[in-house]
Amino acid sequence: MAKIILTHDGTVIKEYLLDKERMTIGRKPHNDIQLDDNTVSGEHAAFLALQNIYVEDLGSTNGTLLNGERVKKRMLNHNDIIQIGRHEFRFVDSVVQDFESTIVIPSAKAAVVTGLDPAKEKHRDAFVEIIEGAKSGDTINLNKAYTTLGSPGISVVVIARRGQSYYIMPMGGTAAKQEPPRLNNMPISSQSQSLTANDVIDVAGSKLKFNYR
DSSP: OOEEEEEETTEEEEEEEOOSSEEEEESSTTSSEEOOOTTSOTTOEEEEESSSEEEEEOSOSSOEEETTEEESEEEOOTTOEEEETTEEEEEEOHHHHHHHHHOOOOOHHHHHHTTOOHHHHTTOOEEEEEEESTTTTOEEEOOSSEEEEEETTTEEEEEEEETTEEEEEEESOOOTTOOOOEETTEEOOSSOEEOOTTOEEEETTEEEEEEEO
16 A cells, blocks of 8 residues: 655654545644644645545645645655655655565566567567456556556556566455466466566456557
């Protein structure tokens, strides 16, 4: 789950899980996060947990800064710094953090040994096609750094793009009586695994094929 880490003058004060759809920050006690800081407005800003995580300024006097830039509303990325008054929040995306701690990127030399030519992989965008399931025939472009597939609460995998390579990893547990996610008919391990053309992914009752355009 995503979280924010509150610091003041470089000292970590507290971590907050973004487990609500809307979490407000301000000087008044009714806020989810109260800041004892006279440069902070009564209700200064909010974190919004929608499909992505956003920070929104609520018409504050001194503004909300994202990586040094004053913003009204902006989607957050891993390790973004939000400044509110004299306090800072660092946004931590748990999906990205998990991937960064487990992903192993093969070297160019290893790619040649396995039959991959790095030069030929350049500038190739990948996608997955749903070949079995409720939306059979649909395609999903993998043009973001991280793409999640599946159904929350049932089974979810995330695909990470690193340069021109793609990696898959399960996220969270699998609901009871549900098959764990599989890659080419084998359970996906907790460590990231690289994807190659025509790999087949089974997740949350759907079957998807990975490929390049």
